[in-house]
Amino acid sequence: DGGITQSPKYLFRKEGQNVTLSCEQNLNHDAMYWYRQDPGQGLRLIYYSQIVNDFQKGDIAEGYSVSREKKESFPLTVTSAQKNPTAFYLCASGDWDSLEAFFGQGTRLTVV
Amino acid sequence: GDSVTQMEGPVTLSEEAFLTINCTYTATGYPSLFWYVQYPGEGLQLLLKATKADDKGSNKGFEATYRKETTSFHLEKGSVQVSDSAVYFCALSDLGGTALIFGKGTTLSVSS
Numbered sequence: 001d002g003g004i005t006q007s008p009k010y011l012f013r014k015e016g017q018n019v020t021l022s023c024e025q026n027l028n029h030d031a032m033y034w035y036r037q038d039p040g041q042g043l044r045l046i047y048y049s050q051i052v053n054d055f056q057k058g059d060i061a062e063g064y065s066v067s068r069e070k071k072e073s074f075p076l077t078v079t080s081a082q083k084n085p086t087a088f089y090l091c092a093s094g095d096w097d098s099l100e101a102f103f104g105q106g107t108r109l110t111v112v
Numbered sequence: 113g114d115s116v117t118q119m120e121g122p123v124t125l126s127e128e129a130f131l132t133i134n135c136t137y138t139a140t141g142y143p144s145l146f147w148y149v150q151y152p153g154e155g156l157q158l159l160l161k162a163t164k165a166d167d168k169g170s171n172k173g174f175e176a177t178y179r180k181e182t183t184s185f186h187l188e189k190g191s192v193q194v195s196d197s198a199v200y201f202c203a204l205s206d207l208g209g210t211a212l213i214f215g216k217g218t219t220l221s222v223s224s
Contacts, residue, residue, distance in 0.1 A: 041216060045212075058211075099163060
């Protein structure tokens with residue numbers, strides 16, 4: 001099946017620990033994105049990458065890091081510097097022709 | 113910067129009622145406009161889109177028209193169903209491609 005896979009679906013982390021969220025796509029899209037979703041706040045852009053080995057900060061990049069070593073993969077690390085990491089994280093990839101973004105099923109991160 | 117404003121929810125309707133969810137945008141260029149839908153615990157799915165002024169996007173009985181003069185992209189459906197209950201997001205494209213800027217979302221609840 002073609003699409004975007006995020007894992008895990010649920011993730012628990014102790015305060016002070018780094019954690020990495022996985023995002024893989026087999027749609028052959030050049031662009032990939034990470035969004036954070038909080039109740040009542042919509043989706044906010046964390047990082048995006050338009051090509052392999054290149055990425056840019058979005059609106060709320062502080063406390064997060066990413067890498068884009070392969071076209072298919074765009075992992076997000078939530079570091080201990082992120083003060084309020086509990087949220088629903090959504091990964092997406094972009095199609096330049098249709099201008100449509102395709103979303104994964106999301107990872108719900110809870111800091112305990 | 114570019115932004116999207118959509119009506120506050122929740123919107124509660126009876127089955128077969130008419131639906132309107134208002135969306136207005138601010139953009140320096142000529143963005144593409146989108147409506148996405150999110151069912152509980154899932155990622156976002158594209159509902160419809162419009163790429164230029166006066167375009168009408170439509171899908172599954174939902175419609176929205178790109179109005180440049182009023183910078184609006186209101187979502188409408190003539191007769192809602194219980195299965196339409198979800199969160200609806202208005203969005204515009206930015207950053208030269210598919211990085212989307214989202215509104216805060218509007219929760220729709222339809223009862224039978």
